[in-house]
Amino acid sequence: MTQDSALAAGAAPRIGFVSLGCPKALTDSELILTQLSAEGYATSKSFAGADLVIVNTCGFIDDAVKESLDTIGEALAENGRVIVTGCLGAKAGEGGGNLVRQMHPSVLAVTGPHATQEVMDAVHLHVPKPHDPFVDLVPAYGVKLTPRHYAYLKISEGCNHRCSFCIIPSMRGDLVSRPIGDVLNEARALFESGVKELLVISQDTSAYGVDVKYRTGFWDGRPVKTRMTELVDKLGELAEPHGAWVRLHYVYPYPHVDEILPLMAGGRVLPYLDVPFQHSHPDVLRRMKRPASGERNLERLAKWREACPQIVVRSTFIAGFPGETEAEFEHLLDFMREARIDRAGCFAYSPVEGATANALPGALPADVREERRARFMAVAEEVSAAKLLERVGADMQVLVDHAPALGKKGGRGRSYADAPEIDGVVQLLPPLKASKTLKVGEFTRARIVGTQGHDLVGQPL
Numbered sequence: 001m002t003q004d005s006a007l008a009a010g011a012a013p014r015i016g017f018v019s020l021g022c023p024k025a026l027t028d029s030e031l032i033l034t035q036l037s038a039e040g041y042a043t044s045k046s047f048a049g050a051d052l053v054i055v056n057t058c059g060f061i062d063d064a065v066k067e068s069l070d071t072i073g074e075a076l077a078e079n080g081r082v083i084v085t086g087c088l089g090a091k092a093g094e095g096g097g098n099l100v101r102q103m104h105p106s107v108l109a110v111t112g113p114h115a116t117q118e119v120m121d122a123v124h125l126h127v128p129k130p131h132d133p134f135v136d137l138v139p140a141y142g143v144k145l146t147p148r149h150y151a152y153l154k155i156s157e158g159c160n161h162r163c164s165f166c167i168i169p170s171m172r173g174d175l176v177s178r179p180i181g182d183v184l185n186e187a188r189a190l191f192e193s194g195v196k197e198l199l200v201i202s203q204d205t206s207a208y209g210v211d212v213k214y215r216t217g218f219w220d221g222r223p224v225k226t227r228m229t230e231l232v233d234k235l236g237e238l239a240e241p242h243g244a245w246v247r248l249h250y251v252y253p254y255p256h257v258d259e260i261l262p263l264m265a266g267g268r269v270l271p272y273l274d275v276p277f278q279h280s281h282p283d284v285l286r287r288m289k290r291p292a293s294g295e296r297n298l299e300r301l302a303k304w305r306e307a308c309p310q311i312v313v314r315s316t317f318i319a320g321f322p323g324e325t326e327a328e329f330e331h332l333l334d335f336m337r338e339a340r341i342d343r344a345g346c347f348a349y350s351p352v353e354g355a356t357a358n359a360l361p362g363a364l365p366a367d368v369r370e371e372r373r374a375r376f377m378a379v380a381e382e383v384s385a386a387k388l389l390e391r392v393g394a395d396m397q398v399l400v401d402h403a404p405a406l407g408k409k410g411g412r413g414r415s416y417a418d419a420p421e422i423d424g425v426v427q428l429l430p431p432l433k434a435s436k437t438l439k440v441g442e443f444t445r446a447r448i449v450g451t452q453g454h455d456l457v458g459q460p461l
């Protein structure tokens with residue numbers, strides 16, 4: 001049967017969907033898929049079997065742009081009816097026109113990120129809504145692309161900062177915080193559906209509510225301020241009866257972040273902070289136009305560790321930023337040694353089209369940028385390996401991500417120190433007791449018996 005005859009025969013129209021990019025893009029994909037499902041559309045696993053394909057793109061670095069453009073090309077070749085959404089959709093090409101339209105003029109529609117309604121309007125135009133939507137079949141928390149036991153919760157969109165290496169604000173606009181009642185309702189529905197780990201994301205989690213002047217919202221008939229501390233406290237309260245974890249990403253080191261340390265020390269949320277420092281030298285941070293760059297980060301870290309000794313800090317850095325001198329780079333290495341960041345990632349600076357940093361004087365050759373990245377990572381790995389070794393002998397709570405045959409031959413999980421996709425894991429050995437099983441999405445205690453690269457090795461107890 002052809003696609004048109006399938007539609008005429010009343011079968012639910014099938015939409016192919018490709019989701020590229022960061023967790024923020026993933027939550028946009030989930031919103032679109034939820035809406036499609038609510039309206040009765042089915043999904044297709046192949047381009048060829050779909051009535052239309054939606055590609056959610058990423059436009060952050062050049063590799064991501066290429067991957068997105070290639071995927072659109074593939075979808076056009078195999079299907080021909082393609083809607084493009086996401087960050088790349090907002091990007092200008094040569095002469096100021098839309099880049100996606102310039103490269104692939106036959107796409108049906110192009111939208112920027114966070115544009116569920118526009119995408120749905122384009123879908124309706126090309127593949128009309130089925131007559132009898134099975135609205136009740138859609139779970140309250142929507143459609144999730146992550147495994148059932150963890151989920152990302154996006155609390156805001158856009159960003160008020162203008163870091164000179166970043167073009168996200170030009171693609172996603174200024175900060176718009178979601179109403180706190182909506183965020184908490186979504187969190188509750190996720191926990192009730194079995195989510196055991198909630199990952200809070202945004203471009204700048206500590207800025208939550210700034211755009212609405214920390215307005216007092218309502219949730220469950222009670223007033224709650226639209227503010228990070230109140231949000232984190234309530235998320236912890238919701239997670240508790242489910243024994244679930246709440247993990248915070250993209251937190252900038254503003255003074256008010258200190259308020260959530262007692263919540264971490266008290267077990268309300270995981271003692272894990274993902275703080276994108278990017279650099280340590282004040283002059284480099286100024287050239288980067290980083291938020292909270294005036295804060296004394298070493299002192300702040302020491303204070304956090306005093307308030308919550310078990311805290312794990314993850315961060316990302318950029319080596320070889322335009323104008324970075326050898327002395328400034330050495331400052332970064334010293335910072336890394338002293339700050340003892342548990343999990344650090346580093347990118348060699350790469351000019352992103354449209355970023356103002358490209359116009360800064362003192363661009364460094366690619367081999368210098370890469371060499372500095374490698375030197376940084378050598379120090380970061382030394383710190384991380386020493387920190388992992390300190391855990392040997394400890395008993396840790398592990399959330400199981402992978403356990404074939406109920407874990408009889410072992411499995412894989414994560415402790416509070418490991419966020420999915422970006423950090424290490426706990427390799428779980430086969431349980432010693434025959435009655436002990438490991439199940440995906442459940443917690444187990446494990447005794448840490450060794451390390452393996454970025455991972456820990458644990459014996460389930």
Ligand code: SF4
Pocket residue numbers: 159160161162163166167168169203204291
């Ligand atoms: S804080 Fe800076 S790097 Fe992050 S999204 Fe905003 S402008 Fe980009």
